[in-house]
Amino acid sequence: MGILSRASYVVRSRLNAILNNAEDPGEALDYSYEQLRDQLQDVKGGIADLTTQKKRLEIQKRRLEENVDKHNEQAREAVRQDRDDLARQALEKKKQKMTQIEDLEGQIADLQQTQDQLVEKKNTLQGRIEEFRTQKETMKARYEAAEASTRVSEAMTGAGDEMEDVGRSIERANERTEDMEARAEAMDELEESGAFEDALSDQDSIDRELESLSTDSEVEAELETLRGEMGEGGSSSSSTETETETAEAETTDTDDGSSNAGGDEPADPEVEAELEELQNEDSN
Template sequence: MGILSRASYVVRSKLNALLNRAEDPTETLDYSYERMRDELQEVKQGIADLTTQKKRLEIQKRRLEENVDKHNEQAREAVRQDRDDLARRALEKKKEKMNQIEELEDQIADLQSTQDDLVEKKNELQRRIEEFRTKKETMKARYEAAEASTRVSEAMSGVGDEMGDVSRALERAEERTDEMEARAAAMDELQETGAFEDALSDQDEIDRQLETGRTSSEVDAELETLKAEMGESSGSDTASEPAATDIEAELDELREEEDEESA
């Protein structure tokens, strides 16, 4: 097989595969049915045309038969008038018309035979069309039922084109959601550990440790100062209790003196 032959074969194979995938059996059946109906219509039109031609010949035959009768009467009248010459001419025309009638009868017979054959073929074609229509509707119903069953099965199993797209969309959404949740958790963890603050700061690890040490020392010093202040405050409160007692005694003496003076 030559290169061109192989290429042609491959192209035809590809085209045939494409046509098979694109072909809808129900549309093909309907198209075939319509083509058969068109053919039946053409046969009917042919029968009608043939019948018209036959009717024209029959009309022409009747006219010739009328002429035959006319010439026959002419010949009789000529004989009664002793005009043999006219009688002979009339009989010659009669013979001529009769020959034409015979030819027309042969043609009419041929047309009638052809018409009978066409009518028989038309009836046979019409019968086949009716059978095809019944088979077509049955096949279409079976195909549509099988197609619906296949769609339902594919939808339930999730292997159909649309359901496959939906499943893939759900998978992508789930993956995206997991990714966003993981990213959010990572952000929270980095926020808690202070990684963001460290990233925005110019301090290195040593600076951070030193800062932590200074902060701890300052807290310890402040704590000691607070303890010392609280200790001194407690001692001052204990020492001031006798002084407060003396003041109260002096105030009582003053009140008594004022009462005596008022009396």
């Protein structure tokens, strides 16, 4: 096998593999069914043509039979007119027509036999087509049921391409969500630590620190006032620490006719015998 032959074989093999993978069995069965129906129609057309040809021969045969009767009457009339020469010519033509009739009968018989064979084949083919149609519909139903079952199973197990795409989308969304949550927590932490200054505020870190100390002093002063009013002592610094810790929250595609020219031929013994009989009939 040459290089070109091997390359052609490889290309055909790959194309066949692609077509097999992409082929819909239902469409393939419908196409095969239509091809069988076209073949049946061709057989019917052949039978019709054959029958037409047979009918033409039968018409030609009837015309020849009419000519035989005509020549027979011509021969009788010629004998009555004492024209043996004309009677002889008529009988010769009669014999020619009878020979043609025999040939036509053989051809008609052959055509009839062929027609009978074609009709039998047509009936056999038609039966097979009906059987194939039943099998086709059954196979299509089985394929569609199997296809539906496969799709459901793939959807439930996540083995299909569509579910795989959905899984990847969910995974990507989850990753992006986690990234955004982590970034939000980082920004909160940086803001709380004072690493990022508020763009809308003119305070710097020193101002915020002093403000915090001032707030703590006010709280401590109010606390001392409450202690004095209630007459209770003790430290409540633990309550302030708890409030600070709880401020952070996390949200995770398929006429012919024989002319025998009659020519003048030597006297035929059969014609002479028939002429003699006609002469005897006329003399009687």
